[in-house]
Amino acid sequence: MELNNVKIEWQLVLEPEIQHNEKQHPDLPVREMYHWVIDELNNNKIRSRVIMSLDRVIGYAFLYPATGFSDRNFASFGFIDPVTANRERSFILLDWAIAECRKDGRKLLFNEPFNAGSTFHACMDDRGIRMLHRVEMSIDPKFFVNQKKELPNDYSIALSKSMDSAALAEALYLAFKNEDESVLISEDPTERKRVQADVLSGKLFGPLIAEASIAVTHDGRIVAGITVVTNQKTPLISDFFVIQDERDKGIGSCLMQIAMKALSKYTEIKLWTNQRSIAHDFYTRRGFRDTGRSEIIYYFRPGKQQEQQGKTAQ
Secondary structure: OEEEOOOOOHHHHHHHHHHHHHHHOOOOOHHHHHHHHHHHHHOOOOEEEEEEEOOEEEEEEEEEEOOOOOOEEEEEEEEOOHHHOOHHHHHHHHHHHHHHHHHHOOEEEEOOOEOOHHHHHHHHHHOOOEEEEEEEEEEOHHHOOOOOOOOOOOOEEEEHHHOOHHHHHHHHHHHHOOOHHHHHOOOOHHHHHHHHHHHHHOOOOOOEOHHHOEEEEEOOEEEEEEEEEEEOOEEEEEEEEEOHHHOOOOHHHHHHHHHHHHOOOOOOEEEEEEOOOHHHHHHHHOOOEEEEEEEEEEEEOOOOOOOOOOOOOO
16 A cells, blocks of 8 residues: 555654765764654645555655755655665656656656665666766875876966856866756756856855855856865865867866875875766776765656556556
């Protein structure tokens, strides 16, 4: 039996998931992070669907709009016992979330489903849900492998903080437009500008390290950039991009060289990147190494990812 927005004691339902995540992320205040979600669910302020058997919840999903973004919803999926996560139930939860996002005109993002297993993942594949696997990398600047590249003629460098945030945001958007990471960038130009302004002001990730945050311009437009902030006392490269028609000219290498020189007083620099991207290879060749930390983001774009049509196994 499946139900929408019924009265459920969500603290009890989510307790196994909370305990699991506490073990997975001992450095994070996991239980605290669930408080608001549970309150909103208990008051039916977040859309939800549950699957019940013998008057108890065996599977669940909930969905909520991302704060500050008009183009995405976040979702969470889970089963109390992985044995109950069969194909039919998996499709019930997935198809509900996809239908809600279609109705909203928003993309769907979510992390690893709880106790879902391989059957749920097979259903995700069937519905055209894609995966972005981001990994953390780090380097000690003194081990940076300098490719000794120079900018092409007629290309200029300027500090990012002196650039127009809307122009920077648009360049970043164009650079990632055909990449998996584009799912993390808003479709709304006004929101992209706001996010970029928040990054440069230090509001989003931490204080800007201005001397290491630079942009490259050519023919009056921004073609590349790198942004570095202080996050948890460690420099973090929050953005690094070269727009697609300006790649393979040594621009990215030159930017990274300048940034590493500006950060030479630090003992560790961090960044996050798509494990399956050419960027990961770029960083590896220059001395960055995976730290072992990673996150998986699953996503579905209504209108762009076509849901495969097929019969759901009973």
